[in-house]
Amino acid sequence: MRLVGNWSYPTAIRFGAGRIRELPEVCSAAGMKRPLLVTDKGLADLPITTATLDLMEVAGLGRGLFADVDPNPSEKNLEAGVAAYNAGGHDGVIAFGGGSGLDLGKMVAFMCGQTRPVWDFEDIGDWWTRADADAIAPIIAVPTTAGTGSEVGRASVITNSETHVKKIIFHPKVLPTVVICDPELTVGMPRLITAGTGLDAFAHCVEAFSSPHYHPMSQGIALEGMRLVKDYLPRAYADGTDIEARAQMMSAAAMGATAFQKGLGAIHAMSHPIGAVFNTHHGTTNAVCMPAVLEFNAPAIADRFQEAAAYLGINGGFDGFCAFVQEFNDSLGIPRKLSDLGVTKASIPELVKGAIIDPSCGGNPVELNEENLTELFARAI
Numbered sequence: 001m002r003l004v005g006n007w008s009y010p011t012a013i014r015f016g017a018g019r020i021r022e023l024p025e026v027c028s029a030a031g032m033k034r035p036l037l038v039t040d041k042g043l044a045d046l047p048i049t050t051a052t053l054d055l056m057e058v059a060g061l062g063r064g065l066f067a068d069v070d071p072n073p074s075e076k077n078l079e080a081g082v083a084a085y086n087a088g089g090h091d092g093v094i095a096f097g098g099g100s101g102l103d104l105g106k107m108v109a110f111m112c113g114q115t116r117p118v119w120d121f122e123d124i125g126d127w128w129t130r131a132d133a134d135a136i137a138p139i140i141a142v143p144t145t146a147g148t149g150s151e152v153g154r155a156s157v158i159t160n161s162e163t164h165v166k167k168i169i170f171h172p173k174v175l176p177t178v179v180i181c182d183p184e185l186t187v188g189m190p191r192l193i194t195a196g197t198g199l200d201a202f203a204h205c206v207e208a209f210s211s212p213h214y215h216p217m218s219q220g221i222a223l224e225g226m227r228l229v230k231d232y233l234p235r236a237y238a239d240g241t242d243i244e245a246r247a248q249m250m251s252a253a254a255m256g257a258t259a260f261q262k263g264l265g266a267i268h269a270m271s272h273p274i275g276a277v278f279n280t281h282h283g284t285t286n287a288v289c290m291p292a293v294l295e296f297n298a299p300a301i302a303d304r305f306q307e308a309a310a311y312l313g314i315n316g317g318f319d320g321f322c323a324f325v326q327e328f329n330d331s332l333g334i335p336r337k338l339s340d341l342g343v344t345k346a347s348i349p350e351l352v353k354g355a356i357i358d359p360s361c362g363g364n365p366v367e368l369n370e371e372n373l374t375e376l377f378a379r380a381i
């Protein structure tokens with residue numbers, strides 16, 4: 001099968017190896033003459049970034065670059081990015097990278113014309129309507145990992161640098177106008193990141209599938225997303241140049257983020273404060289939390305995962321699925337305990353405080369409270 005396609009759901013996606021070469025055409029279709037490419041520090045000097053800037057320059061689009069973006073981007077990164085955008089007279093953003101580059105790029109486009117502070121647009125009720133929608137710059141997203149799925153999302157996660165709390169900033173116009181999914185850009189990802197980001201996509205599918213909200217479209221996408229990760233992540237991990245595996249993982253990432261419109265749950269509610277306090281890798285943290293959360297959610301999800309296990313070719317129903325998750329983690333070099341990531345027992349009260357106010361809490365199939373979250377953290381540590 002040739003893994004190439006043009007999709008219009010959930011936004012316009014140009015999918016296929018080598019399609020980064022279409023970037024200049026995509027920029028002009030989006031009305032950009034002077035785009036700013038936003039990415040993170042780690043990617044700034046890599047050949048994939050330089051080659052993309054070359055493509056822009058040759059097409060007369062300049063080589064505007066902002067890369068002062070931390071792994072967990074903060075409002076300080078955002079302020080600097082907006083200043084660079086406005087000083088350079090840019091007219092659109094190319095959000096390029098993994099979760100941090102994509103999320104911050106989307107926020108620079110969102111905030112470049114707003115007058116209120118970013119925290120006023122947190123994903124609470126209808127706060128997004130406070131924004132001046134006409135002042136939002138166009139966004140082209142180019143993922144270089146296969147996990148976050150932020151390229152098809154309408155929100156970004158920004159860490160408050162003072163309180164260390166991660167906030168979700170939402171606006172419908174933060175959904176990129178066009179996404180270029182080119183699996184060749186992910187070939188150089190180190191194995192650890194391939195595993196961690198791939199398991200983030202898996203966690204998105206598992207949590208969306210577990211969420212009690214009614215959204216049958218998401219349910220189907222989450223199930224097929226789990227299958228793609230199960231079948232192709234081991235291949236991408238074993239051989240980073242396996243372009244078919246890289247392509248299927250890139251699809252799984254976009255599918256996970258599409259599916260979690262149905263909701264996330266305890267895995268992400270735990271992982272967000274852990275990442276904010278201990279600066280751990282998001283996808284790896286999710287993977288470590290998953291076995292404990294599956295066990296905790298068992299009374300509410302066992303039936304549903306019986307069916308999923310059958311579809312995925314896993315014997316033993318829900319218990320078989322749980323055993324598969326642990327073996328899968330082990331085979332991908334994921335530690336078994338949060339303490340292996342540096343998380344301490346002493347931090348549990350602070351982590352519980354962060355988890356309980358995390359928006360992901362609402363999508364968990366078993367209601368979360370301080371007591372059961374304390375237990376869950378203790379078990380996972």
Ligand SMILES: [Fe+2]
Pocket residue numbers: 148200203204268282286
């Ligand atoms: Fe995630």
